Each structure stands twice: as structure tokens, then as C-alpha cells.
Amino acid sequence: MISIDDIHLKIKQRDYQEADSLIKKAITEEPDNADLYYLRGLLRSYQNKLSASIEDLKNSLRLEPKHTDAAVCLSIILNDIGHYDEAKRMFEQANQSVFLKQTGDDAQVDHKFAIKHFELGDLYFRHRRFDAAIEEYNKAILLDPSNTETRVKRAKAFAKKGFLTRAIQDLQQLKVERPQNTMVGVQLGLLHYSQGNLLDAQIEWEAVLEKDPVNREAIAYLELIKKLD
Numbered sequence: 001m002i003s004i005d006d007i008h009l010k011i012k013q014r015d016y017q018e019a020d021s022l023i024k025k026a027i028t029e030e031p032d033n034a035d036l037y038y039l040r041g042l043l044r045s046y047q048n049k050l051s052a053s054i055e056d057l058k059n060s061l062r063l064e065p066k067h068t069d070a071a072v073c074l075s076i077i078l079n080d081i082g083h084y085d086e087a088k089r090m091f092e093q094a095n096q097s098v099f100l101k102q103t104g105d106d107a108q109v110d111h112k113f114a115i116k117h118f119e120l121g122d123l124y125f126r127h128r129r130f131d132a133a134i135e136e137y138n139k140a141i142l143l144d145p146s147n148t149e150t151r152v153k154r155a156k157a158f159a160k161k162g163f164l165t166r167a168i169q170d171l172q173q174l175k176v177e178r179p180q181n182t183m184v185g186v187q188l189g190l191l192h193y194s195q196g197n198l199l200d201a202q203i204e205w206e207a208v209l210e211k212d213p214v215n216r217e218a219i220a221y222l223e224l225i226k227k228l229d
Contacts, residue, residue, distance in 0.1 A: 002026040007039050011046070019043055034064035042073055050077060061090075072112050079123065091116055114144035118153070125157055133157045148178055152187050159191055167191055182208045186217045198225055 002022050010019035023040045030036060041056030054077060060070040071091060078087035121136035137154035140147065151174050158167040171188045178184065189204035202225055208218040 001029060004035055004039070007036075011039065011043055014046075016043060016047060032063055034060045034067050034070065037063065038067060038070040038073070041070065045073065045077055050081060053077060068109050068112060072116055075116060076119070079119065084123065088120065091120070110143040114140045114147065114150070117143065118147070118150055121150075121153060121157075125153070125160075128160075130157045130161045134161075148174065148181050148183060152183055155187060155191075159194070164191060164195060180211060182212045182215055182218070185211075186215070186221075189218070189221060193221070193225075198228070201225065 002025055007019055007022050007026070010016075010022060020040070020043060023036055023043065026033070027036050027040075037056045037060035041053045041060060044050075044053035044056060054074065057070045057074040057077070060067050061074070064070075075087040075091035078084075078090065117136045117140035121133045121140060124130070124133035124136060134154055134157045137150050137157065140150045141154065144150070151170065155167040155170045155174075158164075158170065168188065168191050171184055171191070174181075175184045175188065185204045185208040189201040189208070192198075192200035192204060202222065205218040205222050205225075208215050209222075212218070
């Protein structure tokens with residue numbers, strides 16, 4: 001019997017022809033194995049055969065509706081081709097099982113869903129749908145609280161909605177928790193700058209440079225303030 005691990009290895013090695021041959025043989029032996037259709041869908045996505053990839057991933061989910069990898073892969077492809085509503089429905093259908101268990105029961109699965117929620121949050125943010133963006137960032141934070149970027153992005157979404165005090169409070173709390181993370185200080189400086197608080201912005205960016213003397217963003221923003229003097 002052909003091993004799933006062998007197929008994974010061939011895909012990782014980019015030996016797509018051999019991987020395709022192994023999957024074809026394995027499907028003949030196990031026509032109802034959802035993992036095989038997922039792997040072929042993944043393979044075809046790498047080959048940019050998106051229609052065939054979508055068909056295989058849907059077949060995987062038909063055989064195993066809670067196949068996490070297939071759901072995540074399919075929603076990413078649907079997002080990439082502009083089918084945003086279908087992507088969101090597909091993802092959240094598979095996502096139901098994640099929120100029924102305690103966070104941390106399966107860190108790998110939690111991480112995958114956190115990434116997807118983060119991507120959806122960014123998509124909503126780009127389209128100025130800030131409430132939906134905040135909702136997705138909240139889900140990502142619940143699944144992966146360690147990701148600093150998600151919390152910074154949520155603060156930016158709060159600021160875009162006009163909730164500047166909430167955004168600043170969130171970032172100040174994050175700075176206390178992760179004092180060495182320069183991303184937080186850069187964003188705090190930008191929020192102060194947006195309110196005309198140039199001194200506070202300067203303090204934040206100078207603090208960033210104390211930790212990271214070559215931080216390009218902080219250097220550029222401080223130069224901007226100097227030109228305004």
C-alpha cells in the first residue's frame with residue numbers, strides 16, 4: 001500500500017510527476033480516502049491547475065467534512081480567485097469544530113485556523129469593512145494569542161473606526177507584555193502622530209531605535225517630524 005508520507009515527501013521535493021503517479025495508484029486502492037484527494041488538490045494548486053484543485057479539495061471534504069487541511073487550502077484558493085463569500089462559508093463550516101474544543105488541544109490546527117482568520121481580517125481591512133476585520137482578528141487572537149502582528153492589526157482597525165483611545169490602550173498593554181517588540185512602538189507612534197501628538201510619537205519612535213537602531217520605519221518617521229519643525 002502506498003504511504004501518505006511518501007506522497008507528502010514527493011510533493012515537498014517538488015517531484016510533482018511522481019507524486020501524481022503515486023496518488024493515482026493510491027486512489028485506485030482507496031477510492032474513499034479523503035487524504036488522497038486533499039493531497040492531489042494541494043499538488044494541483046502548486047501546478048496552478050486551480051479548477052482541478054478545487055474539485056479535488058471539495059471531494060476530500062465530501063468524504064470527510066471536517067478535513068481541516070482541505071478546508072484551509074480550499075478557502076485560500078477561493079479567496080485568491082475572488083470567491084470571497086464562498087471561501088468564508090467553506091472555512092467557517094470547517095471551523096465550527098475548532099471552537100467546540102478548548103484552545104490549545106491541538107496547537108497545529110489552532111495555528112492553521114488562526115492564520116486563516118488573520119488573512120480574512122486583512123481582506124476585510126483592505127475593503128474598509130473594519131467591523132468584520134476586527135471580528136476575524138479576534139478569532140485569530142483567541143486561537144493564537146502569541147501572535148503580536150494580529151493584535152497590532154486589530155488596533156489599526158479600531159483606529160480606522162475612530163476608536164483611537166481603545167487602539168492606543170490595546171497597544172500600550174501589548175507594549176507592557178512584549179517590551180522588545182518594535183512593531184508595537186512603531187504603530188503607537190503612528191497613532192499619536194495621527195492625533196497631532198508629535199512629541200508622543202517622537203518618544204515612541206526614539207524608543208524603537210534604542211532597541212533596533214536600524215529600524216527603517218522609525219528612522220523615516222523621525223525624519224518626517226524633523227521636516228515639520
